[in-house]
Amino acid sequence: MMIPLQFEFVNPEFFWLFLLLPVAVAWFFWKYKKSTASVKLSSLKGFKTSSNWLPKFKPVLIIFRLIALSLLIIAMARPRYVDNTSKIKKTEGIDIVMAVDVSGSMLARDLKPNRLEALKSVATDFVMERPNDRIGIVIYAGESYTQVPLTTDKNVIVNAIENISYGGAIEDGTAIGMGLATAVNRLKDSPTESKVVILLTDGVNNSGVIDPKIATELALEFGIKVYSIGLGTTGMALSPVAINPNGSFRYANVPVEIDEELLKEISQLTGGIYFRAASTSKLEEIYDEINKLETTEIEEFQFTSYEEKFRPFLLVAGGLLLFEFLLRITLFRSFI
Incomplete structure (x- = not known):
């Protein structure tokens, strides 16, 4: 990471010397007047006048000297310019698998526009905020499968999240145990110390061949932490209950049933936390909280280099003093 060059004065206290310049100006002009003889004559008739312009430019020597003194003070x-360069050495990241429920109830409209679309938007932001981690996607309903294995390619992950949909590709239902087991299977051989499953569902375990408690024991055995999220409002929600002849869904208010006791137990046993997301804003807060809890340590090395800029001022000041000295002993031939 490059930080813009900064300009600074190491010893700014020397600028107080500028207060002495008015005194130096007064002293130089006083010496100049004393070194210039004057004769009062009633008339210049009989004298040959000269149009020599040199005396008129004699004060330029004082100006050269004052400029030189100012440059010496600077x-x-x-x-100098200060160049701060930071180099970040990434340590071992975190491997995260998001297990997403894609059952029909995820089309409920208690979150806008529906639970699934709200989740996809929030999950995309979460992925983009984890640049150093590998992330995978598991989707489940009545069955489960891996949509994206662990990868650091955020474009692949984001595209996969955008393509998550309920299309009847897998058997409907809510197989929480199978979704968790598939996520654990993706993480069990990971060499990283930190392995996390974000398990999201809006229902109760009602299908699948793997009991959620067995999947929890597997997660515990492989040191995998599970953050579980129950998605949906409390009470009733407008949910799909049938399919119309034209293929559209018929909606009705149905009770929201989330097995919170099961999700709490899964998270507690594995060292994670259970969250309830009753709104899109709450879901965003939950992912932000997980983002803060699961941080990837990085080492940052900062290098500072300095580019001194006093030499040009010294050279110009020395040049002016030398030029002033040469003019004084040649053209003007006087000491001031």
Whole structure:
């Protein structure tokens, strides 16, 4: 990570010397007047006048000297550029598998536009905020399968999330045990120390051949932490109850049933936390909370280099003083 160059003065206290410049100006002009003789004559008739312009430019020597002193003060303040460069060394990241319920009830409209679409939006933001981690996607309903194995390619993950839909591709139902077991299977051989499953469902375990408690024991055996999320409002929700002849869903208010006791037990046994998301904003807060809880440690090395800029001021000041000295001993031939 590159930080823009910063300009600074190492010894800015030398700028107080600028307060002495008015004194130096007064002293130089006082010396100049004393070194210039004057004769009062009533008339210049009989004298040959000269149009020599050199005396008129003699004060330029004082100006050169004052500019040189100003440049010396700036040089003593040590102007320089500071270049701060940070290099980040990524340590071992976290492997995360999101197990997403895609049963028909995920089309309920208590979250806008529905539970599944709200989840996809929030999950996409979560993925983009985990640049150092490998993430996989498991979807389940009455069965389960891996949609995306663990990968660091965020584009692949985001595209997979966008393509999650309820289309009857797998048997309907809610096989929480199979969804969790498939996620555990994807993580069990991971070499990372931190392995996490985000288990999301809006129902109760009512299908599948693997009991959720057996899947929990597998997660515990392989050191996998499970954050479970119960998705849906409390009470009634407008949910699909049938399919119309034209293929559209028929909706009706049905009770929201989430096996919260099971989800709490799964998370508690594996060291995770259970969350209830009754709204899209609450779902966003939950993913933010998980994002904060599961942080990836990184090492940051900062390198600082300095580019001193006082030398040009010294060179110009020295050049002006030398030029002023040469003019004084040649063209003007006087000491001021």
